[in-house]
Amino acid sequence: MDSRKEQILKAIIKEYIFGAEPVSSKTIVNRYGLNVSSATIRSEMAALETLGYIKQPHISSGRVPAASGYRYYVDYLMDSDNILNEFNLLDVNTNNLKDINNYLKEVAIILAGLSNYTVIITEEKQGEDKIHHLKLVGLLEDKALLVLVLSSKKVKDYVLSFMEKISDDDLIKLTDILNYHLIDKNLDSITLELKQEILNIFPDSPLLVDEIFKIILIALNEEKNVDFIVEGMKNIFKLPEFNEVKKIESFINTLGDQERVSKIFDNILGQEKGKIDIKIGDEIGIEELIDFTVIATNCSFCDGIQGKIGIIGPTRMFYEKNITLLESLFKKKEE
Amino acid sequence: MDSRKEQILKAIIKEYIFGAEPVSSKTIVNRYGLNVSSATIRSEMAALETLGYIKQPHISSGRVPAASGYRYYVDYLMDSDNILNEFNLLDVNTNNLKDINNYLKEVAIILAGLSNYTVIITEEKQGEDKIHHLKLVGLLEDKALLVLVLSSKKVKDYVLSFMEKISDDDLIKLTDILNYHLIDKNLDSITLELKQEILNIFPDSPLLVDEIFKIILIALNEEKNVDFIVEGMKNIFKLPEFNEVKKIESFINTLGDQERVSKIFDNILGQEKGKIDIKIGDEIGIEELIDFTVIATNCSFCDGIQGKIGIIGPTRMFYEKNITLLESLFKKKEE
DNA sequence: ATTTAGCACTCTCAGACTTAAAGTGCTAAA
DNA sequence: TTTAGCACTTTAAGTCTGAGAGTGCTAAAT
Structure with missing residues (x-):
């Protein structure tokens, strides 16, 4: 790859x-005024095609970048883009972080708007969670709040x-009993026997204890299930190359399937935060996304929660802009 | 409309x-063996067309129901459908109702699956909410839970x-002060002066009081904003008549726009629970949904929360099935 | 007064053909 | 090594054609 070929490849890709x-x-x-004639460009293009960087949709048409052409571009030719360094993405509604999911959703919506592509965010679940402690807080006559830390x-x-009817005293008593027995217990160790043991000590409200056990199991189980926030799918309608019902259906169905979507983040599993991963076409490993590129990174959110963010767009993505977008997000988090 | 015309209209619509x-x-x-020849049917069809119940896509084609044909069908011709009376839709995950939104989302997903159309659910916000009382519950050294009832x-x-650092005693003291001042206050009456008053009594943690005020304002404000859960949009890909990118884009964009979507429920505002409302084509009042029908009803969910459910599908919807679906949902709620 | 057989008419759909435009590859000369 | 020139290929859009589906109308039958 001499410099002129690189210039031409870069020109084709930008165009x-x-x-x-x-x-x-x-x-x-x-x-792109290279001071040569179109014939010269043509012979260089033929060479670039032999190298596999570009291809022709049909024999007498112009050239289109191949996946390996984009790869070469990303690895060696890309300019960095400084325009976008002043994002303040994470000022989003930082007051109301009780529900991490709502927060991540807002981040996804904003990123999707800025990128004009589709954004996927997922919270990273780390291993098995245990009960640190719990509290029962009386609210109204017939209601209490079960708080699990x-x-x-x-x-x-x-x-x-x-x-x-349950008195405040009873609630305190039950809280103590539950804490005594449940602290440091995980999903597997919350057994029927354990429940029986507690029922023996506190036989007053068997239904309540039952309910609490059910909820705890659900809560701990929830922590094992990763779920994905996907925003901006409708941006696909802005892309002329996906102007076919079949393609749009396939895209929407694929992104609705958590099992397939999780593959998007395969490369950054266990990688350090801020490292930007770029997968082009079949590098994603999802057949239906062969014409897409994913830019992804690990990220930490408020309260030290770990997550992953991916931007998914066409292989002819505005690479510089979107890489900068994710980078700036990462930087903001660190300062 | 003599009986034979009705039979023919019904046949056309079913077909x-x-x-x-x-x-x-x-x-x-x-x-539909009516014991007449096709020529007779043709002259009846010409009459039905004059009446506006059916139309021809082009001059030498068969007939297609017009909006008023569906309306006539729904009002006078429809059979009721008893097949579906054993739904148990509301057994969905009823243990984990803390977050009403998750619950509604599950209901929407299940209904979308059963109907094969798109389902919209919204929670009804009733007027202005006030603070009944609040609690501060210590959790970890540096964390507490603010509970608003x-x-x-x-x-x-x-x-x-x-x-x-904040001690448990301080939390209790602050809780008491806040309750004393905030009980029965609504969004408008939570003013800067009020905050100042509290800061005068409890000057120890101005930042915390600040934070709490912010959160309360957000919480009360949230209660004013209705939001819509939309599930099953991708069912549109199963409908051959929407096999065009433009139509799909328009549908998806329209259902993403809360202002337009809210019109879907206009007819059932203030209606009693369980009344099924059917809007066909332009009756919906949304230009982009001219080829759709909405079946909607008021509904009450767990803990007495009021909501609205709508099923949106093509005008050539399986009316009986989907009406029964919503009706059975309503019945289950009541028992 | 209705119903129906028969036929002319209309429209769609798919395939074949045509032409213009865009773009390439190759060759021979610079 | 570069380039001007030209033959060649393909697409895209337009036109034509014939088959098929379905109607509307008319005149005869019930």
Whole structure:
């Protein structure tokens, strides 16, 4: 790859990213003045095609970048983009962080708006959670709040409705008993026997204890299930190359399938925060996303929660802009 | 409208609902044996067309129901459908109702699956909420939970992180002060002066008081904003008549726009629970949904929360099935 | 007064053909 | 090594054609 070939490859890619149409030798001469004729460009293009960096949709058309062309571009040719360094993405509504999911959703919506692509965010679940401690807080005559503090420092809570009257004293007593027996217990160690043991000590409200056990199991189980926030899917309608019902259906269905979507983050599993991963076309490993590129990174959110963010767009993505977007997000988090 | 015309209209509609293709006079003779020839059907069809109940996509094609044809069908011709009376829709995960939104989302997903159309659910916000009372519950050294019980009996809570150390005694003291001043206050009456008053009595943690005020304002404000849960949009890909990118884009964009979507429920505002409202085509009042039908009803969920559910599908909807679906949902709620 | 057989008419859909435009590859000369 | 020139290929859009589906109308039958 001599420098002129690189210049031409870069020109083809920039042109194609912008216009989504095959790029002709003449266009390159006109817009990227290399002081050679279109014939020269043509022979260079033939060489680039042999190298696998570009291809022709049909024999007499202009050239389109191949996946390996984008890869070469990303690895060696890309300019960095300084325009976007002043994001303040994480000022989003930082007051109301009780529900991490709402927060992540807002981040996703904003990122999708800025990128004009689709954004996927997922919270990283770390191993098994235990009960750090719990509290029962009386609210109204017939309601109390069960607050669970988990070993991951996450707080979860649930409203309980009583059939039977329960006094504040009883609530305190029950809280003590539950804490005594449940602290440091994980999903597996919350057994029927344990429940029986507690029922023996506190036989007053068997239904309530039952309910509490159910909720705890659900809460701990929830912590094992990763879920994905996907925003900006409708941005696909802005891309002329996906102007077919089949393609849109396949895209929407694929991003609705958590199992497939999780593959998007395979490369950054266990990587350090801030490292930007770029997967182009089949590098993603999802057949239906062969015409897409994913830019992803690990990220930490408020309260030390770990997560992953991915931007998914066409292979002819505005790489610089979106890489900078994720980088700036990361920087903000660190300061 | 004599009985034979009604039979023919019904046949055309049933046939079109099933096949999404113009219905010919011959098809009716073959499948709905009315003991007349196709020529007779044709002259009846011409009459039905004059009445506005059916129309022809082009001059020499079969007939397609017009909006008023569906309306006539729904009002006078429809069979009721008893097949679906054993739904147990509301057994969904009823243990984990802390977050009403998650619950509604699950209901929407299940209904979308059963109907094969798109389901919209919204929680009804009733007027202005006040603070019934609040509690501060210590969790970890540097964290507490602010629990707000609203006059609507809704419980909302938020994790607070302290900069400064706060003792349990201080939390109790602050709780008392806040309750004394904030009980029965609504969004408008939580003023700067009020905050100042509290700061005068409890000057120890100005930042914390600040934070709590912010959160309360957000919480009360949230109660004013209705939001919509939309599930099953991708079912549109199963409908051959929407097999065009433009149509799908318009549908998805329209359902993403809360202002327009809220119109779907206009007819059932203030109606009694369980009343099923059917809006066909332009009756919906949303230009982009001219080819859709909405079936909607008021509904009450767990803990007495009021909501609205709508099923949105093509005008050639399986009316009986989806009406029964919503009705059975309502019945289950009541028992 | 209705119903129906028969036929002319209309429209769609798919395939074949045509032409203009865009772009390439190759060759021979610079 | 570069380039001008030209033959060649392909697409995209337009036109034509014939088959098929379905109607509306008319005149005869019930």
